[in-house]
Amino acid sequence: MGYREEFRVDWSLIWKAAIALGGLSLLFGVLLAFAGDKFKVQTDPRLDELLAAVLGANCGACGYPGCEAACNAVLAGDANVDVCVAGGGNAVTSVARVMGVETRQRKRGVALVHCKGGLGESVPKARYQGTSSCAAAELVAGGGKACRYGCLGLETCRMVCPVNAILFDEDHRRWVNRDRCTGCGLCVDVCPRGLIQVVPRDQEVLAVCNSRDKGAKAKRVCSVCCVACKKCVKACDFDAIYVEANRAWINYEKCTQCGRCIETCPNDVLVRVVPSRRMERMQKGV
């Protein structure tokens, strides 16, 4: 019996709470409505259209504090129509339409580490022990690899990448996650061996070696290196490959990506990158 007594609902409290909360909300709502009318500021009518055009997530990926700031920057001419990073191609075209200008899609490159030699392919000459930094290893008698030009496989480039696009396997080989890489090029300068280059994103046939050693010597230290045999040069119908400083280079302007050279290379230096599904979508222009 006392049980029922204790847990009886006090209805008057609920009514009072509703009155208090409802009344205050109403009061402040009305106040704000009046204030909004009274303190209305004339803004550029295009601002609203722009706000509708961008993603509107206030994510800050564009570097502005929120979408409104980004749109204001566009209106003021401080930012390009492609500010909205997160919105992708859609946002760019809509913003461009509002601003009445041509669409200018930014062409972004992608980083490529010009070395395929992991520990399995490229013989080590010493065991480097120390901070996991290629720059440091390079100073200690050129690191642990017998190849003087190859990737040292430590942390230097991985650490600078703002989007974590550079990965490595236990085999001391670097990979660039092409979906993540924004082509900012921060990693290019830090590599003590100058292995990284930003290449065009739609280029799928790539020459992945940096060795400047002559054929036999190069072969001694790595099984996937360019020996400058020039077989690819002969195979190419478009004059797109040339050998300079004992390694093959591709002229991306001339290359038609036919892939004939890939078959002829005896050392697997030339590869074709399989584009991911997301890249395909991006190339179609979303």
Add this chain to the structure above:
Amino acid sequence: MYRYFLIFIGALLVYNILLIRFIALCPLIGVSNQVETSIGMAMSVLFVMTMSSSASWVAWNYALKPLGVGEFLYIPVFILIIASLVQFTEMVIKKTSPPLYRAMGIYLPLITTNCAVLAAATESVKPGFLKLNVAYGFTFPETLVYTIGVAVGFGLVLIIFACIRERLEMSPIPHAFKGAPIAFMIAAIMSLAFMGFANLLGL
């Protein structure tokens, strides 16, 4: 008079909201990169906090307490008050002083969700920690003094912290400690320093 002084010192130093009570650590880490922005933030907090605590005090004493619903309704009501006030302030500033709006603009909406503002509002109606023999709540002038004390304490720490961080930028810090980790360590050390104020004036 002495009582107001005690309330002020208590809010400012002895029970500093950031370093002793660890409320509002997000702005402490978030907007303390540059002295200028931290001053902007401190000013906005001072302004909003004073307004919202006064409004909360009025709502508590003239609506919630007489109706007897304050105990369980004060948090939603205070949030409502703070959010509306921030909105209102933003509108007014946008209209009356565009340069100030540009300087403060991005901090104002942030303050809506600043727990320090809610804490100050709550403490001024139900002061729990100041050993001042308060039966149930401050009077209105006391609320004002208290809130200004809290806000000045907040700004003081924020600005000192920003000064330290600006110097940290140029010091050789190991990579693993860069950014937030070293900031938290500095905050901990500063907090230890502020604990030296404990029991100041018997507070």
